[in-house]
Amino acid sequence: MxxxxxxxxxxxxxxxxxxxxxxxxxxxxxxxxxxxxxxxxxxxxxxxxxxxxxxxxxxxxxxxxxxxxxxxxxxxxxxxxxxxxxxxxxxxxxxxxxxxxxxxxxxxxxxxxxxxxxxxxxxxxxxxxxxxxxxxxxxxxxxxxxxxxxxxxxxxxxxxxxxxxxxxxxxxxxxxxxxxxxxxxxxxxxxxxxxxxxxxxxxxxxRRISVLAPRSGEGPQGLPVNRTAVEAGVAERARDAAYRLTVTVGERTAEFTRDALAALPQTTATLPLACVEGWSVSADWSGIRVRDLLGAVGDYTGGDAVFRSLEQGGLYSRSALPESHVVAADSLIALRLNGEDLDLDHGYPCRLIAPTRPGVLQTKWLSSIEVR
Missing domain, CATH: 1.20.950 (Fumarate Reductase Cytochrome B subunit)
Structure with a gap:
């Protein structure tokens, strides 16, 4: 130069x-x-x-x-x-x-x-x-x-x-x-x-000094929501009295109403809901252990479990839960959040919540679980 x-x-x-x-x-x-x-x-x-x-x-x-x-x-x-x-x-x-x-x-x-x-x-x-x-x-x-x-x-x-x-x-x-x-x-x-x-x-x-944080913990039941039930097009089906969660383990299949799920042994775990956008909030989730629900249907011998939502289509209307997470004691089919029934926008009637997973894989508004 x-x-x-x-x-x-x-x-x-x-x-x-x-x-x-x-x-x-x-x-x-x-x-x-x-x-x-x-x-x-x-x-x-x-x-x-x-x-x-x-x-x-x-x-x-x-x-x-x-x-x-x-x-x-x-x-x-x-x-x-x-x-x-x-x-x-x-x-x-x-x-x-x-x-x-x-x-x-x-x-x-x-x-x-x-x-x-x-x-x-x-x-x-x-x-x-x-x-x-x-x-x-x-x-x-x-x-x-x-x-x-x-x-x-x-x-x-x-x-x-x-x-x-x-x-x-x-x-x-x-x-x-x-x-x-x-x-x-x-x-x-x-x-x-x-x-x-x-x-x-x-x-x-x-949190109080992070003036540019897109998510701050505000939202239904103290947790932010990226996608509402209305946006996902599931509000009517999630509230339907005929709702059933279909669980398939091998050759055996069973259907559960929400009341039937609530009648099973319940577990509470404190887990963060962490999303890919960087925000995360810890909360108390209550529901049935994934491994216990699978065991109530058939003989779970290992493998990934596929969770599907009431949402029709879309990249995140289904997710696969690895075996290491399926057997974890704090992987839940959640029915309650922070001591209350799940808000519709948080996945009512039931949702998956498992440790160390992105929020997009914590499938809401569950319609079926399958292990083949």
């Missing part, structure tokens, strides 16, 4: 700042990536994937960390781009193959990062101003970002190493320009404020 241009760039827009902010950004992105992959694999499990049923708060922490780290990454990415922006237009724009590879990786990396963080933030607020399906697109672009980041690091690692090893020279106090320490401090402070602003939907102690 010409010396005349370099002289006009603030010393705070330095490789040293970019490298240090990049490290913080890399940590946030790594946490976001790993926890995001875990959430996706829980919902769409590969054959090799296994997720434990305990501790009960595991998914709550994992997905909360996913959303918080994603939000924290936003101000860090802004500062990172600010620090390198003038140098993105240094001559030559393309240059030799290595320089071309670097520029290409930067373009793909910046584009995919902005897309992932912006769409992820809008998803946490359940706002979708696009036509593509968020989950699969978000998952696919994560691998694009990983690839671009790997190429970028391979090209830039020597530069980063040199920048971190070299002593920082701060501008004089009367120079009128911000120091590197001020910029780094502002980046860290902005990231911390952004994280706290949404962390309350996962961490109850921060």
């Amino acid at each position: 010409p010396a005349a241009v370099t002289a006009r760039i603030s010393p705070a827009r330095s490789t040293a700042v970019a490298a240090r902010v990049g490290i913080l950004l890399g940590i946030a992105v790594a946490i976001c990536l790993v926890t995001g992959l875990i959430s996706h694999w829980i919902q769409h499990p590969p054959a090799w994937f296994w997720w434990p049923a305990h501790p009960v708060w595991l998914y709550r922490v994992s997905q909360g960390a996913h959303v918080i780290s994603g939000v924290v990454a936003i101000p860090l990415l802004i500062v990172k781009l600010w620090s390198v922006f003038p140098r993105l237009f240094a001559r030559p724009i393309l240059g030799n193959p290595l320089h071309l590879l670097e520029r290409g990786s930067i373009a793909v990396l910046v584009g995919s990062m902005i897309f992932q963080l912006v769409t992820g933030l809008l998803n946490s607020a359940q706002y979708y101003p696009w036509r593509f399906f968020f989950t699969t697109t978000h998952y696919a672009l994560a691998y694009v970002a990983i690839g671009a980041l790997a190429v970028h690091l391979a090209v830039k690692l020597p530069v980063v190493h040199t920048a971190l090893a070299r002593p920082a020279v701060e501008p004089s106090a009367d120079s009128g320009t911000a120091s590197r320490r001020v910029v780094l401090g502002a980046a860290v402070a902005a990231a911390a404020v952004a994280g706290v602003a949404v962390a309350g939907q996962t961490v109850p102690l921060l």
Whole structure:
């Protein structure tokens, strides 16, 4: 870059700042990536994937960390781009193959990062101003970002190493320009404020100061609701006196009215309802253990159980509960929530609630359970 241009760039827009902010950004992105992959694999499990049923708060922490780290990454990415922006237009724009590879990786990396963080933030607020399906697109672009980041690091690692090893020279106090320490401090402070602003939907102690948390614990019976019975089109059938829950275990099938379910031995468990948008709320759920209900119908010898909702169609009108969760003592067919009958919007007449599961897999308004 010409010396005349370099002289006009603030010393705070330095490789040293970019490298240090990049490290913080890399940590946030790594946490976001790993926890995001875990959430996706829980919902769409590969054959090799296994997720434990305990501790009960595991998914709550994992997905909360996913959303918080994603939000924290936003101000860090802004500062990172600010620090390198003038140098993105240094001559030559393309240059030799290595320089071309670097520029290409930067373009793909910046584009995919902005897309992932912006769409992820809008998803946490359940706002979708696009036509593509968020989950699969978000998952696919994560691998694009990983690839671009790997190429970028391979090209830039020597530069980063040199920048971190070299002593920082701060501008004089009367120079009128911000120091590197001020910029780094502002980046860290902005990231911390952004994280706290949404962390309350996962961490109850921060709920009152998390001004940007989309979910705060408000809703029927003290729990938020993403999808109401009216929106799911099940309100009439859920209240129907002819309602029956059909349970199939092997070759045996039985039907239960809600009163029949209530007459079976009941268990109460304190479990968090944790959703992919990052919010979670603990509650007391009462109902029949899944394993006990299956045992009342037939001889459960293992395997996943498939739960279907009264909702017709839709991606989450059914879910599969892994065997490790089926046999867990706190996996319930819930009839009551916080000492009251389930609210219609929380799954009345009965719903699945199991530990360490995303809310979209805690099937509401159950119509059938099947183990073959």
